[in-house]
Amino acid sequence: MVLPFPSPCVVGHEITGEVVEHGPLTDTKIVERLPVGSRVVGAFIMPCGNCFFCTKGQDDLCEAFFAYNRAKGTLYDGETRLFLRGSGKPVYMYSMGGMAEYAVVPAHGVAVLPHSLPYSESAIIGCAVFTAYGAMAHAAQVRPGDAVAVIGVGGVGSSCLQIARAFGASEIIAVDIQDDRLKKAKLLGATHVVNARSEDAVAKIKEITGGIGVDTCVEALGNPKTFLQCVQSVRDGGKAVMIGLTLSGAKGEIDINHLVRRQIKVMGSYGGRARHDLPKLVKLAESGIFNLDAAVSRKCKFEEAGQAYDDLNRGSIVGRAVVEIM
Structure with missing residues (x-):
């Protein structure tokens, strides 16, 4: 970064x-x-x-x-x-x-x-913890029973798992490319884990949620590829919350028609x-x-x-x- x-x-x-x-x-x-x-x-x-x-x-x-x-x-x-x-x-x-x-x-x-x-x-x-809480409480406004995915479960992303569990999320999906992080994610509240190195993360999230997508997806890496995955992983009317920082001036792409027709909400969250x-x-x-x-x-x-x-x-x-x- x-x-x-x-x-x-x-x-x-x-x-x-x-x-x-x-x-x-x-x-x-x-x-x-x-x-x-x-x-x-x-x-x-x-x-x-x-x-x-x-x-x-x-x-x-x-x-x-x-x-x-x-x-x-x-x-x-x-x-x-x-x-x-x-x-x-x-x-x-x-x-x-x-x-x-x-x-x-x-x-x-x-x-x-x-x-x-x-x-x-x-x-x-x-x-x-402060950044995770800001994302879950103020941006996503997670409610009991929500399905939540977190892409990138390092220090901040793994805190999102614990906050999502505290807010009563029913399905909490951790996405990463490191098995040791995914193993720990299960201890911190993840109900499902996805290794994006070996699986299509978006397809797997859709499969876990019965083809619908999650209510909220949090991107905790600041990567254009995972930015797009985050947007694609949410259900119609869902929220894609970006908390990862990246290179100054980096851009993320969104399918405008999908955004408009399916009422996807894309928002940034810096902290609590x-x-x-x-x-x-x-x-x-x-x-x-x-x-x-x-x-x-x-x-x-x-x-x-x-x-x-x-x-x-x-x-x-x-x-x-x-x-x-x-």
Whole structure:
């Protein structure tokens, strides 16, 4: 994946941490909600709370987040909080720049993390779980009894399986080309698995659903081929939800007549809504409905992060990996 972003930067968009200080402009109510010493989990979409979309409750479209953090690698005053020692050269922030001992996070982007939840594993709530919830709750609006397919069951796609199960989906179809991922998908809620390397994924999904197609298909790869498979796999009136990112400027093709005549809904979903959804996701994990331990397949030290990213790029990490910074 190649997406434009300022460099040098500090990555790390899924975090858990402890509040050590409040900024001078922090609202008193937030200080009371998140006192120093609080354990917190962060959402990678950090809403400003004041823009057009935030005031309508659509934190996932926050204007400041996309204009400053995603476009410029800064917080919402247009400044990064990270600089190189000595030269003072700015270092940019991908989300909060969590791959460090300290991170600066807008208060609207964090929720309290109860001690009943594991500290390291809970970091994935802020993206893998958060993105899956946004797709299932807001874009697809999955209802009990729905048939759902997920194409690409890596860290985010496998979280979609658990969220679909939590929402009461009756048929949950996992599609991938790696047997180890499909094997794990069965443990995370998939009722059927399809290896798209050896089977026609669209035909198999139609077969499983009695020739109709699924109510919702989620594409979690960001690939033009699987984009088309996603659209072709949904029933008449169904929803094709795209959550995978790809090369900047990449295009996906759709049969316009099929789209129009069969009332197919094609939509993008980038993530959840931090102020409303993050506390809900904490409760899902706390109740055991979302299994964090099953979702995280690997933990590594900070010194091993480079190797973990290489393994991720090769597709050899099943599920989600977390980096522990002590």
